[in-house]
Amino acid sequence: MKHKIKVWVTRILSVALLVVAAQHWGLPAYKQYLTPKKTAEYIPSTKALEGKFIISFRQIGTLQAERSVSVDSAINGKIITLIDDGKVVSPGDQLAVMDVTELERQEYNQNLEYENRLADVDRAKAELVLLKEQNRTDQEQQEAQLKFDKNELILAEQDLTKKIALLEEKLITGAQVDQAEGVVRSKELAVTKGEAQLELKIKEIESKENQKDADIRNVKYRADMAKSNLDRTRREMGSAVLTAPAPGLVVIRTTRTSEGRRKLQEGDSVHQRQTICTLPNLSSMQVKVQVGESDAPKLRIDMPALIRLEAVPDKVFHGTVQDISSLATEASPWEGGTPGKKNFEVIIAVEESDPKTLKPGMTADVEFICDSVEKAVYLPIESVVEREGKTYVFVKEGGRYKRTQVTTGKNNDNFICITKGVKKEQVVALRDPTRDLEQQEAGSAFPGKEEKEEEKKPVPIPGAAEE
Secondary structure, X not given: OHHHHHXXXXXXXXXXXXXXXXXXXXXXXXXXXXXXXXXXXXXXXXEOEEEEEEXXXXXXXXXXXXXXXXXXXXOOEEEEEEOOOOXXXXXXXXXXXXXXXXXXXXXXXXXXXXXXXXXXXXXXHHHHHXXXXXXXXXXXXXXXXXXXXXXXXXXXXXXXXXXXXXXXXXXXXXXXXXXXXXXXHHHHHHHHHHHHHHHHHHHHHHHHHHHHXXXXXXXXXXXXXXXXXXXXXXXXXXXXXXXXXXXXXXXXXXXXXXXXXXXXXXXXXXOOOOEEEEEEOOOOEEEEEEEEOOOHHHOOOOOEEEEEEOOEXXXXXXXXXXXXXXXXXXXXXXXXXXXXXXXXXXXXXXXXXXXXXOOOOOEEEEEEEEEEEEEEEEEEHHHOEEEOOXXXXXXXXXXXXXXXXXXXXXXXXXXXXXXXXXXXXXXXXXXXXXXXXXXXXXXXXXXXXXXXXHHOOOEXXXXXXXO
16 A cells, blocks of 8 residues: 555656646747747838939940051952051051962063063054154155146146247147147146145045054053053052051951851951951040930930949049930841830040050940939938828837838939938838838738828837837
């Protein structure tokens, strides 16, 4: 019996000890490790800033030289030597040398052709001299014969006159007079024929000499053409060495090959007037930007701009709008354009000159300064809430956020000026803390009455001690 009592007493004491242990250690452990915890929703906040407020918008553009000179090949041929891409050169520096083997062969043949044509000219001129001498002799003979015929006519006329006088004196017969008249008519015919033959000879001489002059002009023209071809070939040989016409940075042009596009290199063949390289002048740079139709009305000539380069992130350059295109254009898809989207091309002149830093082709982040407020209090745009035509922010007061009506001013893409209702350094919620994040993101346009009443009460700050 006593043994049973001891067993029961031991059991009761063990149960009591277990109950006490559960209360002291089990329940706290359960609360700490097994009970689901309530997590407070995080509400991001920020401080109101005070200072110069800039109204601007940003676009990405490309840096380029304001002035650039193209260097073209004057001949068809192969590149023997070529300057390194990216090298800075001065006027007169050698850029490339072209192969002139084919031009040397052409020069030899064209020089022979020119010498032959000169010989043709000398031969034609000598023939003209001989022709004129022959023509002079023929004309003199023709003139002498005409002169003789005219003298014969004079004598025949004098003989006829004498015989007419003798006939009147009955000293000769009429037949003799008739015979004398026949002689006169024969001499007149000889003179007329001689004059006609002389006139024909003069025309014939003139025609032959004109023809020979034409032949001389023809062979001389051929000689001039041969000389022109020879001079052109010699000029091309002289232009086989390409030199820099102006200072600048060497930018080798690309060419299309079977493997795709690549920079020109030694051994490549180029055609006449093909651009070998360009020489942008790094002393004066500009940025080309494509501005969308929505932002274009904000632009104006001489508008200031801040320029940040992707390659030089720790430095800000300054510029002004220099030119705005009159028409909006749509960039082609292979130029990275969006179908249907039209842009205005804007040129911004860069004020700084830094040839060691500013290189053509760099990506430039351009911030166009539309307006500014010298001293303003401003907040991120997402911290401002609109309700029934009024504007509010939630200002931290102790351990809670209090809804405060504010008056807003100018704004940019990220911030908005607060002209009344918030002071510098005040902490403001970056979203409406009275509404769940999911509901706020859904954008409930007409909150219920209970929500409106809740907004009027201060909202406790998660994790803050109650005051």
